[in-house]
Amino acid sequence: MKESYTTIIGMEIHAEVKTSSKMFCGCKNDPFHAPKPNIYTCPVCLGLPGALPVPNKKAIEATITLGLALGCKINMLSKFDRKHYFYPDLPKGYQISQYDIPFCYDGIVQTSEGTVRIRRVHLEEDTAKLMHSTINNEAFDSAQPRPELTSKGEHVTLIDFNRSGVPLIEVVTEPDIHSASQAKEYAKKLRQIIRYLGIAECDMEQGGMRLEANISLRGIRNQESGIRNQELPPYKVELKNINSFRFLEKGIAYEVARQAEILDAGKTPIQETRGYDAEKQITFTQRVKETAEDYRYFPEPDIPPIRVGHTWLSAIQRAMPEPMDGVFSRWQKQYGVLPEYAGQLCEKPEQATWLEGLFQAFDAAGLAVGMCVNFLVHKRIQVNLFSDSYETICNTFQQATQLDDVSDDELNRVVSEVVLQNPKIAAQYTSGKTQVMNFFIGQVMKRMQKKLDAKKVERAVKKIIAQQNHELS
Amino acid sequence: MLLDKTIQELHKGLVNKEFSVFDIVKECYDHIEQSQRKLNAFITVVDKDAALKQAMEKDKAISSSSLLYGIPFVLKDTYVSRGIRTTCASRVLGDFISPYNATVLQKLLDAGAILIGKMNMDAWGHGATSENTDFGPVRNPWDATRVAGGSSGGCAVAIAARMAVFAIGEDTGGSIRNPAAWCNITGLKVTYGRVSRYGCIAYASSFDTVGPMAKTAEDCAVILGVIAGKDPYDATSSSNDVPDYVNIMQTKKVKNVVIGISKEFYGDGLDSDIRQAIFDAQKVFKDMGVIIKDISMPLFDYGIPVYYLIGPSETSSNLARYDGVRYGNRRDYFTEETTRRIMMGTHALSTGYYDEYYRKAQKARTLFIKEYEKMLSVCDVVLMPVTPTHATKIGEFANDPLKNLLVDVYTVSQNPVGVPSLALPCGFSQSKLPIGMQIVGKMFSEDLLFALGHQYQSRTNWHTQKPSL
Structure with a gap:
């Protein structure tokens, strides 16, 4: 009989902080929109002889803000450290990061599959x-x-x-994630929180947010003693450089199956770093670590330790918006808006304020807020959120939702007429020119002098055309 | 000779049109032409015609905006300079040309001073004799068979041989004070953070200090007034106010200032001439009304291990960028001494050794800071030798790196603490070699050090002695 396993995943997520200048110099922080390479550079971010780093206060505030939003504790005395390794994209031969005293530690993120503990949130510099x-x-x-x-x-x-030198926040979880879907949910939620706080844009394709998952499996069957095995497995596989949530989910699913197969054969998977090949939908070996890498961390002597202090901390707290989770659960209670829908419409605190006004307007106009939101999310009604006036939007909803009744027989009769009278257009539709559908819908409503549900008319038109084509063949 | 004058005297002469900037700069170049071949103080001499042209420009609009207006100076070749190569005395950098100026250089240029050269040194600051250089050893103007001291050896020689009015050295564990003592000039190791390090090629970042080297304490006070202060480009620079050093130096009463003397400083390793010279200096201070007090520094012997664990650790990190990809030459161009320090530091920071070496050294550093606090609570300043011996023969330490390290025994303990120290001439050995002493003060007490140094120099003439060349 096959062993069954618990999946154990810890994640490390990097996000490039959207400050106006870089982490340790005054250069513009806008690597993705730069018209040319190597234009936002200076002695500091090029690592030239004699250059010194000066930390960016806004980036530190962003890190602490995120930590607070994740319920972290804050180290009132923190510092930067040097992490050494040689790579051409690292001009100083070390990265300025944080080692043993990150700005934030011990937080949580809730997912539908359980709580994920946050081990630490720290700040560092990106590479070239x-x-x-x-x-x-x-x-x-x-x-x-x-x-x-x-x-x-x-x-x-x-x-x-x-x-080079763009501020980068790293969020590290405890090994609390137990499925590919939970990993995806956690990562998406973290992105939602980061975006909501205005800390980073998290553009996945550009590398503005990078996902890493440490995956291993632990056997749960042969526990004859009945005691649940809580030890971490003797290996882990690092899945790196993932730039989409879908690939994260697929990559983890693939890894879980791959590792289970190895374990089933009585072997232990190799400790290694793997990448995800989106085309072949498999993970592949990138680097096998024979020995633990020695980064020779030591405190960055060019930057004095950073004392956060209660005044600064409370100023950061005061500047924070109402927590996103809190807003969404309030909306659910008050207006019956599902939190996942709220998340799709609302990415920023100012949008939340605007939407709250819209919900109140819906309410006052006697519209069901939950239904309206459903329509908005599924784009069944076209309005311009955040720019149209509340009045315009409410009117659109009122008109759109007040439809005339029509019996199926009567509708089918009129649709048949219209289709028969326009054989060329029907042929165009059949050959793939689907935009002619709007012509049929308009003709039907005009002929009946009624305001009908467009979707319903569309279904009827499709059905009639299909029937005709069937008869012809 | 114009170059025997102090900066204030030169300034007065310029303003009164007794002589010109051209005359001063010309004299520097005359002396460079006379002595450079013999002493090898310069790595790069700024083109003479260009410097003289600059001098003539300055002469057209003599300004009293700064005491340094029109004053020619040199830089240790650890400071980056736009348009003039920076080598740090190592071929690893090749002919590196920096796209920016070090803050200290920019401040001096803004004040109207004229850069005429970049000086030989121990590569990357690694050494106490200016022999660890890819440009040939610097020779002592008092005896050319001897070393100049280091690592800022070229700077000290330039002042002693009157090839420039002043120099900017860099002191990580004695690198300004040691050559100052061996060449009979005055040099200041500033309080850590007093002067911006931006553009100073890092040796050991938490020890490195940027300071003046000149003929007198007075000149050093003038220079520090220009180069000190907060720099937005250096997070470790201090925002403490910069006092009017020159004024305070002349007016501050030193009567009843307490000078501490610790028996630990006068042990077996100390040359008897040096012991005597410092003993004589104490008498001068007593005549000034200063109180001499016996103190104790039991941790004195730990200075060397603390310095030689943290210094190399930081240097192993700071030199990582010279990886053979971006600059001049590959890493095998590092000298043996530099390689040794990189390896020692890499080892001290490695997993499994970090606690035993780096962390322990940092703990000892904390004890040192407390020890100095304690010492400086019972006295205002501490008087001690700069070096245990006078200038050594060239090549003497070549096969004895450990002995080389011990040259710094008196100067390495201030840098881990951060306190300032003024080194100044206080006599000569029987073999007519200069002897220096250092006055160590509390954090940011440069004004008191200048006052003591200046008033000592008004009563003595050791600092006016110069080598015959």
Whole structure:
């Protein structure tokens, strides 16, 4: 009989903080919209001899804000540390990060599958970006190389320092996540919170938010003693560089199956870093760590320890919006709006304020708020949220929801007439020109002099056209 | 000779048109042409014609806005300078040209001072004799078979041989004070954070200090007034007010100031001439009305291990960027001494050794800070030697790195604490080699150190002695 397993996942999520300047210098922090590589650089973020880092207060405040929103405790005396490794995208030979005293620790995020404890939230600097290229192709030309140094067709690696030194928040969980779906839910929720607080844009495709999952399986069957096995497995697989929630979910699911198969065969999976191949939908080995890497952390001597202090902390607290979870659960009670719908409409505190006004307007106009929100989320009614006036939106809803009745027989009769009288257009629809549907819907309503549910008319038109085509063939 | 004058005297002469900036700069170059070949103090001499042209420009609009207006100076080659190569005395950097100026350089240029050269040193600050350099050892102007001291050896020689009016050195564990003592000039290790480190190539970031080297305490006070202060580009620079050092130096009463003397400083390793010279200096201070008091510093012997664990740890990190990818040459161009320090530091920070070495050294550093606090609560300043011996022969330490480390025994303990220390001439050995002493004060007490140094120098003439070249 096969062993059954508990999936154990801990996550590390990085998000690039949206400050106007970089973490330790005054350079513009906008790596994704830079018109050219290496334009937002200076001695500090290039790691030139003699340059020194000066920490960005706004980035520290953003980190503490996120920590508070996650219910973390705050280290009143914190510091930065140097983490050493050699890589071409790291110009100083070390990354300024936080080691043993992060700004925030011990928080929680609730998911539908259970509580996920947050181990720590810390602040560090992002690295430069490497671009692997071949000379004389487009990417290389736009980087304005020095042609005398290289020859055509040569493979080169280019470095863009626009991203070097951009503030990066890292959120680390305890190994509390037990399924691929929970990992996805946690990551999405964290992004929602970060965006809501205005800390980061979390553009996944650009790498503004990066997901990492440490995955391992623990056997739960052979517990003859009846005592639940709580020990962490003797290995973990790091799934890295995932840039979408869907890939995260699929990657974890793949890993769980892969590891179960190895364990079933009586072996232990190798401790390694794996990537996810979205095309083949598999994970693959990136790096096997033979020994633990020694980053030789030590306190960054160029930056004095940071004393947070009660005055600063309460100023940060005061500047925080009402917690998003709190707003959504209040809306559910007060207006019957489902929290997942609220999350789809509302990403920022100012949007929450605006939406709250809209809900009140719906209420006053005698409209069911829950239903209206449902319509908005599924785009069954076209309005411009956050720009149209409440009055306009309420009117649209009132008109749209007051429909005339019509019997199926009568509708089918009129639809048949219209379709028969317009064979060419019906043929166009059949050949794939689906936008002609609106013509039929308009004709039907005009002929009946009634305001009908467009979806219902559409279904009828499709049915009639299909019947006709069937008869013809 | 114009270059025998103090900065204030030069300034007065310029304003009164007794001589010109051109004359001063010309004299510097005459002396450079006369002595550079023999002493090897410079790594890079600024083009003479360009410097003289600058001097003539300055002469057109003599300004009394700053005492440093029109004054030629040199920089230890650890400070980055736009348009002039910066080597840190290492071929690893090759002919690196910085796109920006160090803050200290920019402040001096803004004050109207004229940069005429970048000075030889121990590569990356690693050394106490200015022999650990890829540009050949610096020679002592008092005896060219001897070293100049280090690591700011080239700077000290430039002042002693009157090749510049003043220099900016850098002191991590004695690098300003040791060559000052061996070349008979005055040098100040400032309070950590007093002067911006921005643009100073880091040796050990938590020890590195940027300070003046000149003929007198008075000159050092003038220079510090210009270069001190908060720099938004250096998070460790202090926002404490910059006092009017020159004024305080001249007016501050030193009567009843208490100078502490600790027996630990006068042990077996100390040369007898140096012991005698400092004993004589105590008499001068007593004549000034200063009180001499016996104190004790039991932790004195731990200075070397603390310094040689934390210093190399930080340097192993600071030099990581010179990875052979971006700058001049590969890492195998690091000298043996530098490689040794990188390896020691890497080891001290490694997993499994961190607690035993780096952390323990940091704990000892904390004890040191407390020890100094205690010492400086029973006296105002502490008087001690700068070095245990006078200048050594070139090559003497080449095969004895440990002995090389011990040259710093008196100067390494101030940097982990952060306190300032003024080194100044106080005599000569029987073999006619200069001897220096240092006055160590409380954090940000440079004004008191200047007052003591200045008033000592008004009563003595050790600092006016110069080598015959």
